[in-house]
Amino acid sequence: MSGSSGFSLFKRRNRSIIPGFGLTLGITLTHLTLIVLIPLAALMIRPWDIGLSGFWHQVTEPRVLAALRLSFGAAFVAAAINAVFGLAVAWMLVRYDFWGKRVVDAIVDLPFALPTAVAGIALTSLYAPNGWVGQYLDPLGIKVAYTPLGVVVALTFIGLPFVVRTVQPVLEELDTELEEAAACLGATRFETFIRVIFPVIFPALLTGFALALARAVGEYGSVIFIAGNMPMVSEIAPLLIVIKLEQFNYAGAASVGIAMLILSFIMLLVINLLQRWSRRWAGV
Amino acid sequence: MKWFKRVAITTAALVGLAVSPVWGSGQILNVSYDPTRELYKEFNAAFAKHWKATTGEDIEIKASHGGSGKQARSVIDGLDADVVTLALASDIDAIAENTDLLSKQWQAKLPYNSTPYTSTIVFLVRKGNPKAIKDWDDLVKPGIQVITPNPKTSGGARWNYLAAWGYAADKAGGSDAAGKEFVAKLFKNVPVLDTGARGSTTTFVQRGIGDVLLAWENEAFLAINELGADKLEIVVPSVSILAEPPVAVLDKNVDRKGTRKVAEAYLTYLYTPEGQEIAAKNYYRPRLPALAQKYATQFPNIKLFDITKFGGWATAQKTHFADGGVFDEIYKPGQ
Numbered sequence: 001m002s003g004s005s006g007f008s009l010f011k012r013r014n015r016s017i018i019p020g021f022g023l024t025l026g027i028t029l030t031h032l033t034l035i036v037l038i039p040l041a042a043l044m045i046r047p048w049d050i051g052l053s054g055f056w057h058q059v060t061e062p063r064v065l066a067a068l069r070l071s072f073g074a075a076f077v078a079a080a081i082n083a084v085f086g087l088a089v090a091w092m093l094v095r096y097d098f099w100g101k102r103v104v105d106a107i108v109d110l111p112f113a114l115p116t117a118v119a120g121i122a123l124t125s126l127y128a129p130n131g132w133v134g135q136y137l138d139p140l141g142i143k144v145a146y147t148p149l150g151v152v153v154a155l156t157f158i159g160l161p162f163v164v165r166t167v168q169p170v171l172e173e174l175d176t177e178l179e180e181a182a183a184c185l186g187a188t189r190f191e192t193f194i195r196v197i198f199p200v201i202f203p204a205l206l207t208g209f210a211l212a213l214a215r216a217v218g219e220y221g222s223v224i225f226i227a228g229n230m231p232m233v234s235e236i237a238p239l240l241i242v243i244k245l246e247q248f249n250y251a252g253a254a255s256v257g258i259a260m261l262i263l264s265f266i267m268l269l270v271i272n273l274l275q276r277w278s279r280r281w282a283g284v
Numbered sequence: 285m286k287w288f289k290r291v292a293i294t295t296a297a298l299v300g301l302a303v304s305p306v307w308g309s310g311q312i313l314n315v316s317y318d319p320t321r322e323l324y325k326e327f328n329a330a331f332a333k334h335w336k337a338t339t340g341e342d343i344e345i346k347a348s349h350g351g352s353g354k355q356a357r358s359v360i361d362g363l364d365a366d367v368v369t370l371a372l373a374s375d376i377d378a379i380a381e382n383t384d385l386l387s388k389q390w391q392a393k394l395p396y397n398s399t400p401y402t403s404t405i406v407f408l409v410r411k412g413n414p415k416a417i418k419d420w421d422d423l424v425k426p427g428i429q430v431i432t433p434n435p436k437t438s439g440g441a442r443w444n445y446l447a448a449w450g451y452a453a454d455k456a457g458g459s460d461a462a463g464k465e466f467v468a469k470l471f472k473n474v475p476v477l478d479t480g481a482r483g484s485t486t487t488f489v490q491r492g493i494g495d496v497l498l499a500w501e502n503e504a505f506l507a508i509n510e511l512g513a514d515k516l517e518i519v520v521p522s523v524s525i526l527a528e529p530p531v532a533v534l535d536k537n538v539d540r541k542g543t544r545k546v547a548e549a550y551l552t553y554l555y556t557p558e559g560q561e562i563a564a565k566n567y568y569r570p571r572l573p574a575l576a577q578k579y580a581t582q583f584p585n586i587k588l589f590d591i592t593k594f595g596g597w598a599t600a601q602k603t604h605f606a607d608g609g610v611f612d613e614i615y616k617p618g619q
Contacts, residue, residue: 062616063612063615124491125490125491128491128492128493129491129492129493130491130492131491145491146475146476146493224479225483228475228476228477229434229476229477229478229479230474230475230476230477231477231615232615239479242437242479243434243436243437244607245354245357246351246353246354246357246436246437247353247436247605247606247607248357248360248378248382249607252607
């Protein structure tokens with residue numbers, strides 16, 4: 001997100017010392033077109049067989065709205081949980097040395113590597129009423145598997161690495177002198193964290209939050225095992241897309257896809273604006 | 285827009301051709317649905333042996349399995365299958381409607397509506413039948429949890445739904461209103477909707493969710509074999525539906541690949557005593573009277589009605605399972 005004026009695409013603002021601007025721009029545009037734009041264009045073309053009113057009708061069905069609410073709501077809650085605990089994990093990994101740190105560091109990446117279906121099945125067998133964890137929660141009246149809560153659990157699992165891995169490098173870069181200065185000036189440790197450390201890591205934390213959120217919104221594989229998939233209650237939007245495809249309703253499936261795309265775009269845009277504002281605020 | 289679409293489809297097809305493996309005529313692909321894995325594993329080996337003995341040619345049969353609707357969609361989108369063996373006629377109808385791979389009259393080409401084996405819908409309950417579930421009426425009682433997949437995504441679930449509907453409608457003297465009310469009540473008792481038959485079996489058996497599983501008869505037998513008769517038992521309802529999973533040759537593909545002869549022989553072999561025996565061994569009900577008799581002890585006698593009760597698959601699909609159909613009405617909010 002550079003602040004260059006977009007009047008002329010190929011005019012450089014100032015002569016850069018580094019050569020290869022034209023070449024890299026060409027590669028970037030070609031790559032983005034092939035990998036991102038063409039598939040998205042194909043998606044955009046699909047729904048218009050049914051016209052704008054058809055599109056609107058598809059995405060405002062109560063069941064679709066309920067699914068979108070669940071997908072985005074659960075993803076938001078999961079990303080928020082990850083922001084808090086991911087920050088704690090990153091803090092611990094950067095600030096302290098302890099035995100087995102390498103192992104913990106590696107464990108953080110596991111949700112990345114694990115096939116989502118495996119994660120879904122594992123979580124379901126844990127949280128089902130007859131599962132290891134579920135059997136203790138069930139008497140308390142807490143149902144996780146086959147409820148929206150299960151969706152949040154699955155999305156939290158897959159989103160954790162994003163927050164940790166984005167916050168970690170920023171924390172490592174943080175100058176201890178800043179903290180020492182704050183301490184000399186009589187700040188308590190809590191004040192130091194709130195007024196010195198947090199503003200610096202906040203943009204990175206937001207990035208991690210955004211990544212975890214975006215990943216969770218589109219997640220399918222792990223969720224369908226634990227959600228229970230009840231219409232109006234625990235049916236996620238990607239599953240509805242699959243259901244519409246099962247009925248050869250390509251236009252309807254693409255409509256829901258576009259609705260998700262637009263919502264995600266708006267969300268990421270807001271997060272981006274927040275970041276720019278917070279950078280200014282932090283004076284970074 | 286039309287023009288653009290054509291260009292896009294042509295491009296996709298060309299790309300598809302470029303990357304698709306070259307099939308020899310010594311290879312055919314059978315695109316099938318989920319619970320037939322075991323059946324076709326055995327049948328393919330038997331057919332390859334039979335083909336070698338009669339023609340001297342080696343033949344390799346590849347099989348692809350998945351949810352019936354998804355498999356049909358893969359074929360429509362260009363999966364290069366020689367034969368399809370799916371869960372319900374409407375999935376093959378969809379292929380005939382959306383492509384020109386086979387004629388709309390495909391179902392008349394082979395005996396018995398092109399369905400070499402049949403199945404039905406039965407109940408699977410926990411050992412000892414603690415909830416005393418004997419017939420359809422027990423499924424709508426308060427406090428009974430019923431496990432079935434989602435009829436929107438699973439062929440088997442559509443058979444489940446229609447079996448329940450048919451039972452209730454008949455009981456009320458052929459009233460559709462009674463059928464609808466019954467099915468709506470039934471789905472109020474469903475706590476989890478999996479996308480496919482195997483997923484529902486897992487939910488019921490491994491996760492211990494629910495009191496009764498509505499399942500294909502062959503799935504129920506398999507579940508008992510795999511997981512032990514000490515955990516589960518089959519309950520046969522008073523009346524159920526005759527499920528007919530059809531088979532068809534994809535004319536256009538076999539003509540292009542030169543595999544027509546072997547593809548047709550492959551499906552015909554399903555109707556021979558050998559093929560029927562393999563079907564019966566894998567808990568599908570054979571069509572040949574001789575084999576039906578031989579396996580009579582395995583398959584209990586149930587009063588069966590078939591899909592014609594619902595005006596055929598095309599009508600049933602439109603009325604019940606299409607967007608805005610009866611099944612969608614069941615899950616309208618505020619009901």
